Amino acid sequence: MDEVLARIDSERDRSISDLKDLLRIPSVSSRPDHSADMARAAEWLRARLEAMGLETRICETPGHPIVYAEWLSAPGKPTVLIYGHFDVQPVEPLDEWSSDPFEPVEEGGNLIARGANDDKGQMFTHVRAVEAWLSETGSLPVNVKFLIEGEEEIGSPNLPAWLRENREMVKADVVAISDTSQFGPGYPSVCTGLRGIATFEMRVKTGQSDLHSGTFGGAVPNAIQVMTDILASFHTPEGAVAIEGFYSDVVEPTEEERASWARLPRSDEQFMREAGTRSLWGEPGRTSIERTWSRPTLEIVGVTAGHQGPGHKGIVPATAVARFSTRLVPEMDPERVVRLVQSHVAKRTPPGAEVSAVCGHGARGTLIPADSKWVQAAKRALAVGFGKEPVFIREGGSIPIVNLFQGELGMPCLLLGYGLPDDRIHGPNEKFSMADFQSGTRTNAALLAELAAL
């Protein structure tokens, strides 16, 4: 084990250099014009895993391909399925990046690129850990399967059906996923909860075409006016979600969880620093931790309507589009939330306007019991990898597929996040600490040994 860790340390530069090659492939899953890049990223990973000594294959889906690889030569030992994704979020607004998002740069101990953290960088810590074991010892202490998909950032539309068809192939005792964050610098973390999600596209139509604002303005409905009135009605002036019934299924965290969270050093100042904002906002009477871990929220993510470019245009817009999402706590049913949102919108649709709010994708949140043997093994591995006792946290984000692994397929999940909350994943100048990349790789290597001992 020590030799494996020593090898990880000594191969640091080559690891980072290899990761950069993967980051240079602009695998944006939501953009049809990047489909060739998606195939290229999948093949890059497959070839890498094959060269390491795993049996690999590219699995086609109706959307983007899945990379699958396995090493099953540890009879009698547990099998771990390592799940990750090689697709990334779009990079717009491009002018807010200080360097090309697909040309990684090192700065202040960080690697800066789209996907540096989410999830190419984090996923690659597992590739590297397995590689170090195989290079050093010629084998692995447990059986390992890799499942690296290309549609996580668009809601994994094809993965559930594929998993159901291939449930024997992917069968494992435990699933390891590194797609979350540490609590903060120096707080290696095991994540025990994720929020669910329901995304929406709202379309407003008030007429056949844009009208002259001099001739008609102030006398006919304006699609942007209708849209903004509805968007503004989603929250109370104080910051709570104002949709009727939205909070009614929410279960408060246990006293123990609240007490443990209260001990975490996340001041408002620290939270603002991580966010890069000058104030906080949200449901009254809740801490930032509660707001993002154990309370549901609604976020407007985009609006597009009327005149877009520079200058002025004298119109009354006839159409408007808004995109928003709700983040849900595990006990909330996304389908019920969709009905609540649609009912809220219908009640606030004025005469003469057509407004639709269509759900893009929805998924329940997740809870992971902190006292399971798998979580305890992960805790020990984190202590080895980071040289420090880990903390238990939740995350506000969503990894919908975790529900399918834990629920339908009966495979417990481990959420081992090596990023930091201020890594700007999904935003410009996404980063990943190269030291955490190394500590994460060491943790994964130790995890294989810990799992072998169970």
Place this chain on the structure above:
Amino acid sequence: MDEVLARIDSERDRSISDLKDLLRIPSVSSRPDHSADMARAAEWLRARLEAMGLETRICETPGHPIVYAEWLSAPGKPTVLIYGHFDVQPVEPLDEWSSDPFEPVEEGGNLIARGANDDKGQMFTHVRAVEAWLSETGSLPVNVKFLIEGEEEIGSPNLPAWLRENREMVKADVVAISDTSQFGPGYPSVCTGLRGIATFEMRVKTGQSDLHSGTFGGAVPNAIQVMTDILASFHTPEGAVAIEGFYSDVVEPTEEERASWARLPRSDEQFMREAGTRSLWGEPGRTSIERTWSRPTLEIVGVTAGHQGPGHKGIVPATAVARFSTRLVPEMDPERVVRLVQSHVAKRTPPGAEVSAVCGHGARGTLIPADSKWVQAAKRALAVGFGKEPVFIREGGSIPIVNLFQGELGMPCLLLGYGLPDDRIHGPNEKFSMADFQSGTRTNAALLAELAAL
């Protein structure tokens, strides 16, 4: 005179064909990439006026060029300055056009193209009227000057300075402008009032960059949330403008005006049909005519923020942009309105957000006395051109330069609009009735004779 009118009638097809050539030039003044088209349109007009026998020149400005032409061989007779513009509004959203906006098509007696009405089509009725007089008689009954600018749709930023420098050259007894509308089909109209305008660009910033909506959503300010809350606050739920002091300078129309407007056949149903909407909206207790002619309004014309394309993106947007305008009645000072709007926005800017509302351009509205000899001459010309007595109306739109003509330069203006309220100017599928194009040309020809008799 009858020969001139007969010639206009017989040359109809060639006139329409020539207008189509001008409409094919995409002279969008607000788009820098169309500056070559602007120069092309100006040269097209200059060459046309030169060929008709006028002295012409292209006058450069810091922005787009001005076409000037004159025929001054009627000593002792009045001089009329014909003002128009050859620039057009942008054509987006392109997918709502049923044909190429810059490839004119004839359909149901209408010509469909960007600029078919506003203002290439209307302006061309004057070119054609002068041409018919010159072709038929070899001269004109009055002195004529053409001033055709290329920046009307962007607020004529360079015209005022140019007019002040060239005030002797453009000096005239009366200004004729065809850039408004008839009241409706079969209602040839003289317009006696225009609204002023102030346009705004509002920028919201809540953080350094977009954030992950799972990690930060619902706990930090969201730029779109801030923007929509402010935009929604501009109106009362009933539809009045909610900006403090907005209505305080507004003068009600005279009893006579109100009575005359009440006799015009504009039912709510008719107004909705012209607008292509299924409902009306606006300041409570006011008719559609009052709302658009004698009351100030505020219209949101565009919003751009966060994720724009298809699909979903899990972000809390850090920036947002909205564009809106106020349409002002003649007694309102645009500068005061800008201060009122900025104060309203400042009061509603939440902690931690930066919000600016900057005025793009502003101009006062206009009133034209209906009993002047010029307006009475125009009324007689309309009766000749359309074979029907005209009505007196106001318009909700803005032609800022009219104030400079009437006020600073002391030249009374005639607003002779030949379009229709449902011509979709500034919107997709802009149209102009070819019969009205002909009646307008006849009116202009008759106007020259009527002015000669004063």
